Structure formats: structure tokens, C-alpha cells
Amino acid sequence: MMNVLSTLITPEKGGKQPVYIQIANQLMALIREGTLQSGYRLLSTRQLAAILKVHRRTVVQAYDELLAQGWLESQTGNGTFVARNLPDLRPLPLPVAEKPERDPLKKAGFRFDQPAHLDRPVLKAAFRLHLDDGFPDPRLAPREDLSRAYRSQLLHGSPYVRLGYGETSGSNWLRQELSAHLNETRGLKTSPANILIVRGMIMGMYLAVTSLVKPGDCVVTDTPGWFGATMNFIQAGARPCHVPVDEFGMDVDALEELCSKQPVKMVYVTSHHQYPTTVALRPDRRIKLLQLAEKYGFVIFEDDYDYDFHYLSKPLLPLFGADQAGMVLYCGSFTKTISPAFRIGYLVGPEDVIAHLASLRRIIDRQGDVMLENAIAELFQTGVIQRHLRKSVRVYKQRRDFFCDLLQSELSGSVRFEVPDGGMAVWAQFDPAIDIPALAEQAAKKDLYISNGKAAGYPPQFRNYIRLGFASSDQHELEECVQILKQLL
Template identity: 70%
Template sequence: MVQVLSTLLQVEKKSKQPVYLQIANQLMALIRSGTLQTGYRLLSTRQLATLLKVHRRTIVQAYDELLAQGWLQSHTGNGTFVAKNLPEIQLSKKEIGNEKVIAPAEKAGFRFTQQPHLDRAFLRSSTRLHLDDGFPDPRLAPLEDLSRAYRSQLLSGNPYSRLGYGDTKGSLWLRQELSAYLNETRGMKTSPENILIVRGVIMGLYLVSTALLQPGDHVVVDAPGWFGANMNFIQAGANLVRVPVDEHGIDVAALEQICRKQTIRMVYVTSHHHYPTTVALRADRRLNLLKLAEQYGFIIFEDDYDCDFHYLSKPFMPLAGADPAGMVMYCGSFTKTISPAFRVGYLVGPVDVITYLAKLRRIIDRQGDQMLENAIAELLHTGVIQRHLRKSVRIYKQRRDLFCDLLRSQLGDYVKFQVPDGGMAVWTEFDPNINLISLAEKALQKDLYMSNGTSGIPAGNSFAEPPNSSIRLGFASSNAEELEESVEIIRNLLGNL
């Protein structure tokens, strides 16, 4: 056994982990694997210190650690032994025939079912150029103001209350500032109690789906639509009912026909700038949708992910602002306002529902980042975010106009599109003969990211919509030179097909 220990116990004196812990952890692993059986008498501290060429005090510390945890037992004058109350462990088997060596860090020893609707690639572009899904430009974000506000929250006030647990609904200050902001800019009639601070729209969707949907419920989604929302409804056990979208938004007349035939629990809409097509829901359809919700008793989940970025005129008022019966759950975030890295959003609804959802939020995420929430509240209070939005809208409109001119002049033979009234992307229809997957792969080789038309959903996933020839090309996160270079790369690639 001395020879075995000399090969199995290795000491790395340059490691950040103390040597005594290295030895203790390795001895623990040998006991777990069955190499050192219960009742086995260990070498004396002096013998093991000599063997490993370390100070005897180091071995004493290692043994003391294992004694304290119950792995070893010491008998005065008789030595140190592997504890007898441990279950007897058989030596692990190596690969025999078709039997594989178990790798517990890589593969679980228990069974579980992987749900196919969760198979969706993460958007993690590291390219220099990007025509993304419609993201903001973080170079424009008021980061210095946010940094100062965050620092102020860390250092000022009562540290016990400031750095302790807070309201599950989120920072009261942020909810107060948001209530005033939404009432002023969205025509809503809210109080802080109508608002639940969440990590983003996706968290708002999860809370509403988990709390308000039952397995077998029917949820209306738009087609084409956002698979991120659909994933939440499927996860809750709901059945998706797809309703087409045209140039005026979701087909409310088709929805009414569906409501006459079956019970609808929820309708998911992006009423302001429909995702992915960017079209706005026309006024008459908005009114009819609210009437249908009241008549048939379904919830409207209104995802208003980029309301502030409208270029033609003032933004449409949300459905939530004209809701006479409390049927709308309204959700937005600061993802498009500042940057996706700052996970602060808001879910707005009747007080009784918000209070209930706050109870659910508590068991999955006790509270959000109160420091960040208060920092954003300060930026709203001082008008920093409002000024940033005015500046961003002006810049993004210039980028939209330039990008659409480039698409028209450089790619006019290959694409069709409508200039969007708002948002951060152009819904672009390519010639059906163009293989978008191949085009995106070749663009990536040129350090340009663009969608390949599959929304990151693996082929064969039965929950995914079939790929088509239209994709979102985001313009907001790129400056003029980057947009020109990106379009030139696509033009050259298409010219070589």
C-alpha cells in the first residue's frame, strides 16, 4: 500500500490550494472509490510526511481535516484508521468488454428527459461585424452615468437595509419611477403596486406561463413569431395555436373565428413592432383584440420589447393603456434601452396578479439586483435615460435610413423589404434561390454575423417553424462604416454564388 500511496498521492506545491487540503482531498477520493477500505490503518503522520516529502505538520492538518469530517477515526496509541461506519465500497470497474468507464462529471448516473423545445442555440456573436437580431449599440449607452449611480448605491445610506433582502416585487424606487414614466410615455394608469421588476421579458413570460397556464390550455401565438416565447408556453404544457401575421399585424378576425370554436387562455402579441416582421398592429385590430379578450376571457400578454424606438411618429400607445377590463399583462425591459447585459425588466398588470406572481418569483429568484435597480431608478429620476433615448432614436433613425439605402442600392437584385417605422432591424426577404445557411456561414468567415433563417433551432425540431427566405438584419448596433462594410461583404458573396 505504501507503493500505491506513493503513486496515487501527488502534491503540487505551486498550486493555490494548500498542500494539506490537496492530501486530504486525495485521501477522501481514495476512500470514496474503495481503494482505502473501512478499517484500513493509515501510515503514521511521520511516515506519510517522509513519503510525500512534506512537513509532518502538513499531514497532521490533513488527518485532522478528515477526522473532523468523519472519514477517519483515531485510536490513541494505535494509529489512524478509515472510519468503520462508512459503507463498504467496491473498487470501481475499468472498461470490460462493452462496459464503459463512468464519467460522473460528464454524464449523470440517473435518467432524465431532455425536452426538444429547449434546443435553441445561444446568440453569442464575437465577430467584428454584425447584422444581428436587432440589438442596441452599447457604445451609446450612458455607462458613466450608470457607473456613478451604481457606486452611489453601494456606498451611501444604511448598509443593513441597502445590502440586505428587499421586496420581491423589486426596488420600490424603481417601481415608483417606472410607474410615472409609463404613465407619461405610454398613457398607462399604474401605481408601483402594478409593477413587478423582472430580469427581462423572458422572465416575465416564464412567470406568467407557470402561474397562469395549465397543461392543455390553448395559447395563441403569431406566425411567424418568436420561439423564445413559444418555448415558455410549451414548457407550461400549453398547446400552441398559430395565427398568421400580415402587414397590419396579427389577424384578429382569424383569432375571433378560433375563439368561437375553442377556449383560448392567452394571446401573445408584440403589438408595437411585431417580432420578427416589425409591422405595427393597426388601431382597429387593437380595439377588436381588447374586445375579444373581454368577451372570451383570455389573457393578453403584450411584449413591448422596443416601444421607445419609433421613427415615423410618436409610438403607438400599448394595449395595456386602453385595457378597460384588466385583461392585459404588459412586459418590457431596459435591454434595448441600455444593453442586453443589464437584466432589468418590468411586468405590469392588475395588483392581485402582480402580487401572486411576486410569490412565484420568490421561489426561483428571491429578488433582483437591488443596486442596479436603484441605479436605473436614479437615471430615470434625473432624466439621463430619457435624454439617452432621444439621442439613440435620432442615431438609430439615421442608421436605419442608411442601411435601407444600402440594401436598395447594393442588394436590390437579391432582396425585398419595407422600411420599418421603428425597431432596430429590417425584415428582409431574400431571393428564394439563395441558401441563407450557406450565405451566413460564408459571411462568418468574413467576420460578419447574420442570421441563417433558422432562428438557432436545430433542424428536425417539431416545435420550430419551417425556415423561410426572410430574416431580420439588425442595423442599430453598427455605425455607418460598419453597415457599409457589412453590406459590401454580402454583395460580394452573393455575386460569387
């Protein structure tokens, strides 16, 4: 055994990990594999030190570590033994001639489901040029102001309060500032108690669906729509149902017909700029949707992902502001306002629902980033966010006009579209003869990202439609993007 140990325990002197820890870990592995059985008497510290050519004190430290962890036990005057209370382990042949059949770092030894609805690629910023899904330009973000505000929150005030646990519902300061902002810009009548701070719209939707939707419930989205909502519904065990979209938004007559045939629990709607088509829900349909919710008792989940970016006239106010029956949950985020990297969103609803969702949020995320939330609150208080929004609207409108002119002049034979009233992307229909996935692959080779259409989950009749985001690129970049598409087409 002395000869065997000299080959199985091979500490690396001068490595990053202390030698005694290496010896302890390797002895532990031998015990775990069954090579050293429970009750086995180990060599004395002097003997093992001589074999390994290390200082005796190093082996003493290794033994002490394993004694403290319960792998070894010591008997005064009799030596050190592998703990007798360990279960019997089947020894592996020495030396191990074959590699193990399974790498536990790559493949679990237990079974788990991998639902198809979760198999969806994650968008990442990996290309120099991008006509993305409609993202903001982080270069416009008030980064210096945010940096100063964050530093101020980090360094000033009581560290115990500033750096300790906060409210599950989010920073009270941010909820106060956000309530005032929403009331002023969207015609709402909220208080901080109506607002739950979340890490983006996705989290707000997950909380609402997990809490309010039960397995088997019918939930409604429009089609084409946002597959992220459908993923949440499927994950909750609900039955996704779909109603069509036309040039005036969700077809509420089709929704009414569906409600007359079966109970509906929730309706997901992007009322301001429908995703992905960018059309707005017409006022008469808004009124009828609220009436249907009150009549049939379903929840309206209103995703207002880019309310602040409207270019023609004053934007239509959210459904939440006209809701007299408490049927609407209103959700937005700072993803489009500042940058996707800043994970702060807000869920607005009746006080009792917000309190309930805050208690649910506690078991998956005790609280958000209090430092960042307070920094954002400071930027609201000082008017930085408001000025940033006014500037961004001007810039994005210029980019929309420039991009649409380019599409019309350079790609009119291959792409059809309507100039969007707002938002950050154009809903583009490519010629049916064009293979969108192949086009996306060819564009990627030229360092240009466009959607391949697969991840969006649109129904077959929309297979040649994709969103072309213009907001995240300046005019020079947009021109380069269109020229690449022109060459490929």
C-alpha cells in the same frame, strides 16, 4: 500497503493547494474508491510522513481534516482508522489500468430529458460586423452616468439597507420612477404596485406562463412569430396554436374563429412592432382583441420590446392602457433602451396578479440587482434616460434611412423589404434562389454576422426571410456590411 501508498499519494510541493489538503483529498479518494475499506487502520502520522517525505505536522493536519469530515475515526492509544460507519465499497484494482468508461465531469450518471424546443443556439457578440436581430448600440448608452449612479448607490447610505435583502417585486424607487415614466409616455395609469421588476422580458414571460398556464392549455402566438414565446409555452406543457400575420398585424378574425372552437388561455402579441415583421397592430384590431379577451377570458401577454423607437409619428399606445377588464399583462425591458448586458425589465398588470407573480419570482430569484435598479431609478429621476432615448431615436432613424437606401441601391435585385416605421431591424425577403444558411456561413468567414434563419423557427413559407438589424452599427459599418453581402450575392 506502505509501498502502495507511496505510489498512490503523491502531493505536489509548491503547488497552489496546501500539501495537507492534497494528502487529505487523495486519502479521501482512496476511501471512496474502496481501496481503503471501512475499519482499515492507517499508518501512524510519523510513518506516513516518512514515506511521503513531508513534515509530520502536515500529515497530522491531513488526518485532522478527514476526522472532522467523518472519513476517519481515532481510537486513543490504538491509532487512526477509516470510519466504520461508511458503506462497504468495492475496491478498484490497483493500479487502475484502464480509464473509466464515463467522465463524470462530462456525462451524468443519471438520465434526464433534453427537449427539442430547448435546443436553440444562443446569440453572442462574436463578430466585428453584425446585422443582428435588432439590438441597440451600447456605444450610445449613458455608461458614465450609469457608472456614477451605481457607485453612488454602492458607497452612500446605510450599507445594511443598500446591500441587504430588498423587496421581491424590485426596488420601490425604480417602480415609482418607472410608473411615472410609463404613465407619461404610454398613457397608462399605474402605481408602483402594478409593476414587478424582472431580469428582462424572458423572465417576465416565464413567470406569467408558469403561474397562469396549465398543461394542455391552448396558447396563441402569431406566425411568423417569436420562437422564445413558443419555447415558454411548450416548457409549461401548453399546446401552442398559431394565427397568421398580415400587413396590419395579428389576424384577430382568425383568433376569434379559433376561440369559437376551443378554450384559449393566453395570447402572446407584439402589438407595437410585430416580431419579426415590424408591422403595427391596426387600431380596429386592437379594440377587437381586447373585446375577445373579455368575451372568452384569455390573458393577453403584450410584449412591447421596442416601444420607444418609433420614427414616423406618435406611436400607438399599448393595449394595457385601453384595457378596462384587467385582461392584459404588459412587459418591457431596458435591453433595447441601454444594452442587453443590463438585465432589468418590468412586468405591468393588475395588483393582485403582480403580487402573486412576485411570490413566484421569490422561489427562482429572491430579488434582482438592487444596486443596478436604484442606479437606473436615479437616471430616470435626473432625466438621463429620457435624454438618452431622444438621442437614440434620432440616431437610429438616421441609420434606418441610410441602411434602407443602401439595400435599395446595392441589393435591390436580391432583397425585398418595407421600410419599418420603427424598431431596430428590417424584415428582409431574399430571392428564393439564395441559400440563407450558406450565405450566413460565408458572411461569418468575413467577420459579418447575419441570421441563418434556422434558430428563428419560422414556418417554411418564410424560409428566405430574416431580420437585418441596423441600430447596433454606425453608417460606416452598415456600408461595409452591405458591400460584403453584395460581393457574396
